[in-house]
Amino acid sequence: MGMTITEKIIAAHSGLEEVHAGQFVYADVDICLGNDITAPIAIKQFERLGINGIFNPEAVVLVPDHFTPNKDIKSAQNTKTLREFARKHQIKNYFEIGRVGIEHALLPEKGIVVPGDLVIGADSHTCTYGALGIFSTGVGSTDLAACFATGKVWLKVPEAIKFVFNGKLNKWVSGKDLILYVIGKIGVDGARYKSMEFTGPVITALSMDDRLTICNMTVEAGAKNGIIEPDDCTEEYISSRARRKYKLYSSDDDCKYCDIYEYDVNNISPQVALPSSPENTRPVEDLSDIGIDQVVIGSCTNGRISDLRIAAQIIKDKKIHPSVRLIVIPATQDIYLEAVKEGLIEIFVNAEGVVSTPTCGPCLGGHMGVLAEGERALSTTNRNFAGRMGHPKAEIYLCSPAVAAASAITGKITHPEYID
Amino acid sequence: MNGKSWKYGDNVNTDGIIPARYLNTTDEKELASHCMEDIDPDFVKKAKKGDIIVAGENFGCGSSREHAPLSIKAFGISCVIAKSFARIFFRNAINIGLPIFESKEASMEINEGDEVQVDMNLGKIINLTAKKEYSFTPFADEMKDIIRAGGLMEYVRLNYCQS
Known part of the structure; x- marks a missing residue:
């Protein structure tokens, strides 16, 4: 065999x-x-x-x-x-x-x-x-x-x-x-x-x-x-x-x-995992009016240069929704530097997002963006268990960098095609 | 092993067993004081040394943090019975000497508060309250060697550190 x-x-x-x-x-x-x-x-x-x-x-x-x-x-x-x-x-x-x-x-x-x-x-x-x-x-x-x-x-x-x-x-x-x-x-x-x-x-x-x-x-x-x-x-x-x-x-x-x-991937659209399990997935277009307080783009899952590029492409020349806090975390120093050279960091800062030094930070509720009770985050990280990013009564939705970026602009979970 | 059972459902995750906000310490007593905190905030107040956790499928899923089985062991829980265990939690428990047993029937039939006994030699889980016995999935021989040694580090000491 x-x-x-x-x-x-x-x-x-x-x-x-x-x-x-x-x-x-x-x-x-x-x-x-x-x-x-x-x-x-x-x-x-x-x-x-x-x-x-x-x-x-x-x-x-x-x-x-x-x-x-x-x-x-x-x-x-x-x-x-x-x-x-x-x-x-x-x-x-x-x-x-x-x-x-x-x-x-x-x-x-x-x-x-x-x-x-x-x-x-x-x-x-x-x-x-x-x-x-x-x-x-x-x-x-x-x-x-x-x-x-x-x-x-x-x-x-x-x-x-x-x-x-x-x-x-x-x-x-x-x-x-x-x-x-x-x-x-x-x-x-x-x-x-x-x-x-x-x-x-x-x-x-x-x-x-x-x-x-x-x-x-x-x-x-x-x-x-x-x-x-x-x-x-x-x-x-x-x-x-x-x-x-x-x-x-x-x-x-x-x-x-x-x-x-x-x-057959022809039938697959951008996915979002709802609280509080990564298996609780829905196509993004099935979700409406889910307002968010914080967006995190980063982590070992999605903090690489192509992730930052697609997020910046969507966010360019726009402002983050006033009720949303956007936290962008390049995963390594090389990725950070490349993002500086390509002008991606400037796009995030101009849009009124913050950019952090590489860290796992908020993904596991460590630091650099811990959630309060009742808050809702949309994140490109990997786990949305209760308490994962801070208060046990905070909600976490998981998605791709493109969905995260589009949603940071509208203030609610959004298909990137609506921003494009 | 003999204690009162505390019941939980499927997919109890390591963030629930020991939230990451406590992972800045390796102190076992401190970890024990937050055992199961985000699954059951009252756990440390109501559970006693020697008690048994009984859960459903995939117990301990999520992160690799050994702090999770350590907090359960240091709290004094005598063993965990579940329908199944997540793989990293399973190996961590074997490696640190936290007794764990897989039994679908025991997991389904034991009620919270039942007095439960586990006899490792007989290979039996005994529900003293309901007067019922269950067998558990036997461990592979290679795992038994680690369990018998008292954990992976003792196994390493016996097999790799001849002085």
Whole structure:
């Protein structure tokens, strides 16, 4: 029996010719990642082991991105823990303020993760890198601590579901809309423990930014990983960035999928996930008169340059609605600088939006735009659970950057075609 | 394990178990003091050490924050029974030694307030109030090794840190 791309990558990292769904392995990890929330627990756990060195400092990446620039004293202590651990163990891939960006935008951009890798991260959205043909999955802090010591992770090889996208994308429909649509169809546990493999002519034609967005939100369907077979688009993205040699894997024709879903994207319009679950999706045109207090454009899901470009294109020469607060967060310093050069930041500021330094910030109700009781936000982030962005009685709607930008202008959830 | 059960529905998420506003600490006592806060603000006032959480499908979905199982464990909850667990929460619980059990029947039939006992050796969940027994999904052998060691770090200490 053939193997899926996920099975092939896991086999190659377990010293095995072949692995199949359900099998247990201790796999070698190419890159392990922690942030300012999850790494402090991992460091505490690792230090209790009382061993001297970490398995491979080159394989460890520490990204203080969630509550930075430090929002309070406790957060500052956590970042200090990461900084000192990085110094002690000569971890080069610790990213200080000024170089740091949101981890899942930063690692692909810097070529730290490359096709064919096996990556674990103590952050659920580590599944993002599947867009590059990487097996990457979110784990906990103790998994990270164990990986510091051993360079390995325990894994159960996941079953795979194939998602085939045919047809032609409608104007204003992006990778975010496709993944929201899928989550709406299969539910927040529709791919629990499984691998979500995306394919078809629509995926082939998608930009890397859109592919990263799709794989980013696979965890919202409960998946272990999301993955797209590498192609010309992947090579174009990674060849100039890769810091290591990479390997392109693809699924065998006779590999096993536990389910195959086919979608005709001609029927898909921009999607909005209503409170308080990412599966609670509706086409944007079905919503009317939903007034909003705050719009956030950013995050590991949608804070990349193409996201800022489409938002700026819609907002250009207009003003944000007087009752709306617009917060734009470029995901990395490189994206920020590119947005400055292209005049995007000027567009947001002229429209009376604010632009923040890279941070996860409001996505998880950390800082830089926390919601009050009864407020309603429209956000390009990934989760709309009650309390996620602040007060438990605030409401969160999820959407693409285009819908977010159009809605920021009208003050209510709006299809971008009404602004165009 | 023996305690009073507290019942919750499907898709209890980690933002509800421990909201991100408390993630600036790794102090287990502090995390325990906010356990289940955005799902059930009264939980820490009414639940007692040794009690059991009983929930529906996909318990612990959302973020990878180990603070979620840590807050439950540090509060003193003896175990979580659910129809199913989200995968990162599942591995986190195994890794830190928070006992978790999958049983659809137990999840459906146990009522809030029932006295429930779990016997790991017999592999049984016992509803003492309703006088009913349920089996739970057995763990894979590789997971049993981690559970027996007392968690992943102890497993690593035993298998990788020979001195």
